[in-house]
Amino acid sequence: MRRPARTGAALVLLALVLVFVALGVWQVQRRAWKHALIATVEGRVHAAPVAPPAPDNLAPAAVADLAYLRISVRGRYRSGPDILARAVSDLGAGYWVMTPFDTDTGYTILVNRGFVAQDAKPRAGWRPAGSVVLTGLLRPSEPGGGFLRANDPAAGRWYSRDVAAIARAVKLGPVAPYFVDADRLPGGDGPVGGLTVIRFSDNHAVYALTWFVMALMSAFGAWRLLRPVRSLAD
Incomplete structure (x- = not known):
């Protein structure tokens, strides 16, 4: 590959390094947010019950924030x-x-x-x-x-x-x-309550590692392209 082409390909790889690092950092931030959400929900589920919010002017976003x-x-x-x-x-x-x-x-x-x-x-x-x-x-x-x-x-x-x-x-x-x-009512006659499944996917660490590995691979590829090429005479 000629030098200009090698330089162009290396620049593309360096740009990908920045993209992959940004995606990895984003996944780390998402992981922190998800763990905070899980802790919040766990606290709500096991807390003493409170009065439900009145429906007047209750926006959908506010309802989502009150889940569980x-x-x-x-x-x-x-x-x-x-x-x-x-x-x-x-x-x-x-x-x-x-x-x-x-x-x-x-x-x-x-x-x-x-x-x-x-x-x-x-x-x-x-x-x-x-x-x-x-x-x-x-x-x-x-x-x-x-x-x-x-x-x-x-x-x-x-x-x-x-x-x-x-x-x-x-x-x-x-x-x-x-x-x-x-909640589930005592006795066995009627619908069975208390079956709410609370489960959050938490694959952000795997995703972050994947992006960081791809950043390292791209950085290595850019280094290989930019390093001096020895001629056969050397």
């Missing part, structure tokens, strides 16, 4: 059919049982009361009657669908817990822009 907040509120489950959303849990394939809950403070929350198997039939005692205290974890809405399938409100087929779409489809009226995963 442990809440407690008194109210009543609304009568009427439950909404079933397709689910796969540690207990197998089935449905999440979604029920509107009218709080004593004047707003409605959609509650995931728990998991039921595909062949489960509603029984007496499934839904607590009268005034009850709801405790559980606040979850952001899941718009669109899941399982590679879109929700079909007209047919009543739900593949995700899309709060706004469910509220429109079954005419719930105004609801909070989040749902609550209810």
